[in-house]
Amino acid sequence: MKAQSITNSSKDSIVNQTSELSLDIIESEEEIFSVQEVPNRGNGLVAVRAIGRGEVVLTESPLFSLTPSPSNSSVLSALSQCSRDEQRQFFALSNEYKGHLLPALGIFESNALYYHTIDKREQGDGVQELAGLFLLASRFNSSCTPNVSRCWDPSQQLMIFRTLQNVQEGEELCFNYCDVLGTKEQRREDVMQERNFLCRCEACELEGDESAESDRRRSTIARLFEEVGGCGKEPTLGMRKIKIALRLLNEERLVHYETSFHYDAFQFCILVSDFENAKSWIRRAWEVSCWTSGPDSDAARMFKMFWANPRAHELAGTLPDAVLCGPEPY
Numbered sequence: 001m002k003a004q005s006i007t008n009s010s011k012d013s014i015v016n017q018t019s020e021l022s023l024d025i026i027e028s029e030e031e032i033f034s035v036q037e038v039p040n041r042g043n044g045l046v047a048v049r050a051i052g053r054g055e056v057v058l059t060e061s062p063l064f065s066l067t068p069s070p071s072n073s074s075v076l077s078a079l080s081q082c083s084r085d086e087q088r089q090f091f092a093l094s095n096e097y098k099g100h101l102l103p104a105l106g107i108f109e110s111n112a113l114y115y116h117t118i119d120k121r122e123q124g125d126g127v128q129e130l131a132g133l134f135l136l137a138s139r140f141n142s143s144c145t146p147n148v149s150r151c152w153d154p155s156q157q158l159m160i161f162r163t164l165q166n167v168q169e170g171e172e173l174c175f176n177y178c179d180v181l182g183t184k185e186q187r188r189e190d191v192m193q194e195r196n197f198l199c200r201c202e203a204c205e206l207e208g209d210e211s212a213e214s215d216r217r218r219s220t221i222a223r224l225f226e227e228v229g230g231c232g233k234e235p236t237l238g239m240r241k242i243k244i245a246l247r248l249l250n251e252e253r254l255v256h257y258e259t260s261f262h263y264d265a266f267q268f269c270i271l272v273s274d275f276e277n278a279k280s281w282i283r284r285a286w287e288v289s290c291w292t293s294g295p296d297s298d299a300a301r302m303f304k305m306f307w308a309n310p311r312a313h314e315l316a317g318t319l320p321d322a323v324l325c326g327p328e329p330y
């Protein structure tokens with residue numbers, strides 16, 4: 001298969017001129033990834049150079065968006081507004097529902113990405129869920145150890161993809177289609193239900209002791225995630241659970257839940273007026289939220305505000321003073 005290289009400098013034009021550019025090779029000095037065949041997963045996006053954590057690898061606007069669970073005729077109707085080249089690219093995408101759904105709908109359901117947007121027409125500015133079809137982002141495969149996050153930027157009407165960790169040249173770029181916690185069996189069940197295929201990512205392909213260890217770590221993180229929420233009156237215990245969860249997340253190379261644990265650790269410190277450690281935790285929450293949701297996200301903005309002024313948090317000084325602990329050094 002011909003490799004299709006995508007570049008940093010040209011990615012905005014991809015967004016605006018998908019039909020003209022198609023997915024053909026784009027000449028530029030700074031390539032980020034190419035579409036390549038990958039074992040067990042069809043085509044995927046593979047880094048053609050080392051990529052630093054938090055780098056934007058792709059921004060893309062949807063070819064079209066529909067309300068979730070559309071009919072085949074709504075997909076065809078949206079496609080009729082697209083150029084011939086866009087239609088050709090759409091029908092070249094993968095389809096996990098062959099023989100079960102009509103082709104256009106099968107392709108849409110195999111590739112659509114869900115996001116929330118504010119519908120200003122609704123009273124009280126209702127939040128609306130949409131399913132968007134993104135021609136290039138449809139080539140991202142799923143991994144239960146994702147190295148890419150995706151978030152919808154409503155102001156620019158773009159889906160933004162960023163790296164969650166440093167990526168080596170030759171590594172595949174993947175985000176997670178379903179929640180990454182839970183056992184291999186649970187995750188595979190979720191992916192099967194949501195997308196109708198057997199997940200064959202690195203984590204789901206583990207066997208024997210390695211698979212059991214990974215299951216144990218992920219289930220423990222999920223349990224700790226619930227338990228930490230109930231430790232509001234016992235900050236020392238809560239902090240101990242957070243430390244274990246962060247160690248396990250690190251062992252599983254998972255980034256997504258880190259922000260939440262860092263923010264909980266910040267709140268435990270705030271409760272007992274340990275402002276020095278609180279600042280270290282909220283700084284970490286801010287850093288990680290920049291990779292997972294972007295520096296302009298509501299979460300990142302809030303963390304930055306509390307980093308500047310931790311005393312502004314409503315829980316400050318609620319419990320007797322104590323000194324807890326800060327995050328582990330990188």
Ligand SMILES: C[S@@+](CC[C@H](N)C(=O)[O-])C[C@H]1O[C@@H](n2cnc3c(N)ncnc32)[C@H](O)[C@@H]1O
Nearest residue numbers: 041042043094096138139140141142199200201
């Ligand atoms: C959105 S497309 C991703 C790109 C696709 N591989 C291609 O060749 O165009 C989703 C499809 O990719 C394959 N896929 C994605 N992630 C996978 C995974 N973790 N394990 C196995 N197949 C995967 C499945 O066939 C799935 O229906």
